[in-house]
Amino acid sequence: MPTTDPRQHSPAAERNTAPILTQLQTLLPPRGVMLEIASGTGQHAAALSAGLPGWEWQPTDFDARALASISAWCEGLSRVRVPAQLDVLSTPWPSQIPTAVDAIFCANMIHIAPWACTGALMQGAARHLKKEGVLITYGPYLEATTPTAAGNLAFDADLRSRNPAWGLRELAQVALVAKEAGLILRQRIGMPANNLLLVWGRP
Numbered sequence: 158m159p160t161t162d163p164r165q166h167s168p169a170a171e172r173n174t175a176p177i178l179t180q181l182q183t184l185l186p187p188r189g190v191m192l193e194i195a196s197g198t199g200q201h202a203a204a205l206s207a208g209l210p211g212w213e214w215q216p217t218d219f220d221a222r223a224l225a226s227i228s229a230w231c232e233g234l235s236r237v238r239v240p241a242q243l244d245v246l247s248t249p250w251p252s253q254i255p256t257a258v259d260a261i262f263c264a265n266m267i268h269i270a271p272w273a274c275t276g277a278l279m280q281g282a283a284r285h286l287k288k289e290g291v292l293i294t295y296g297p298y299l300e301a302t303t304p305t306a307a308g309n310l311a312f313d314a315d316l317r318s319r320n321p322a323w324g325l326r327e328l329a330q331v332a333l334v335a336k337e338a339g340l341i342l343r344q345r346i347g348m349p350a351n352n353l354l355l356v357w358g359r360p
């Protein structure tokens with residue numbers, strides 16, 4: 158009987174992994190513990206951890222199928238921990254989610270999850286980061302000072318038609334909920350295909 162490969166594939170993750178890795182290699186210190194939120198397929202966990210040889214990687218997702226895919230992508234990778242189930246909306250986050258981590262990475266969840274997840278991400282990051290740790294988010298955002306690319310407007314409309322609770326977020330609104338959690342935007346890095354890599358930390 159043929160076995161089913163649990164690995165899911167995201168063409169977007171295939172495209173964006175290399176540019177994200179280049180930025181992380183510049184932004185992050187040589188070693189540390191990374192908590193990844195909403196790891197999805199696990200492609201990022203596998204490839205980004207491989208490119209950051211001093212880092213231990215804790216992938217998470219709230220979807221059981223995602224956990225199986227992450228495990229399969231990361232099989233045999235000694236610095237990637239067993240993926241943990243995490244719904245960012247749970248309070249507090251489960252005890253197996255590491256605290257005092259050096260960095261938290263979250264790609265493409267803010268716009269593909271209900272808005273409450275953004276506040277929950279910020280609050281959880283504030284609880285789980287070391288004092289000097291950083292939260293790095295990646296994805297498309299709406300900005301008052303930058304005209305929204307046609308592709309992002311179409312993507313936003315498509316997301317909202319699939320789920321009215323989804324959609325691109327105003328960066329200013331994201332910064333407000335970050336501030337409520339005690340985090341400020343430290344760096345804004347333009348990425349290919351009108352995405353941003355944002356670095357959040359304590360003031």
Ligand SMILES: C[S@@+](CC[C@H](N)C(=O)[O-])C[C@H]1O[C@@H](n2cnc3c(N)ncnc32)[C@H](O)[C@@H]1O
Nearest residue numbers: 170195196197219220244245264265266269270
């Ligand atoms: C578009 S995928 C992004 C996956 C991956 N980070 C990437 O960039 O390829 C969005 C992910 O958010 C996760 N997600 C949605 N709501 C969540 C929640 N409340 N808590 C944790 N993860 C959530 C989904 O399971 C999914 O894996």
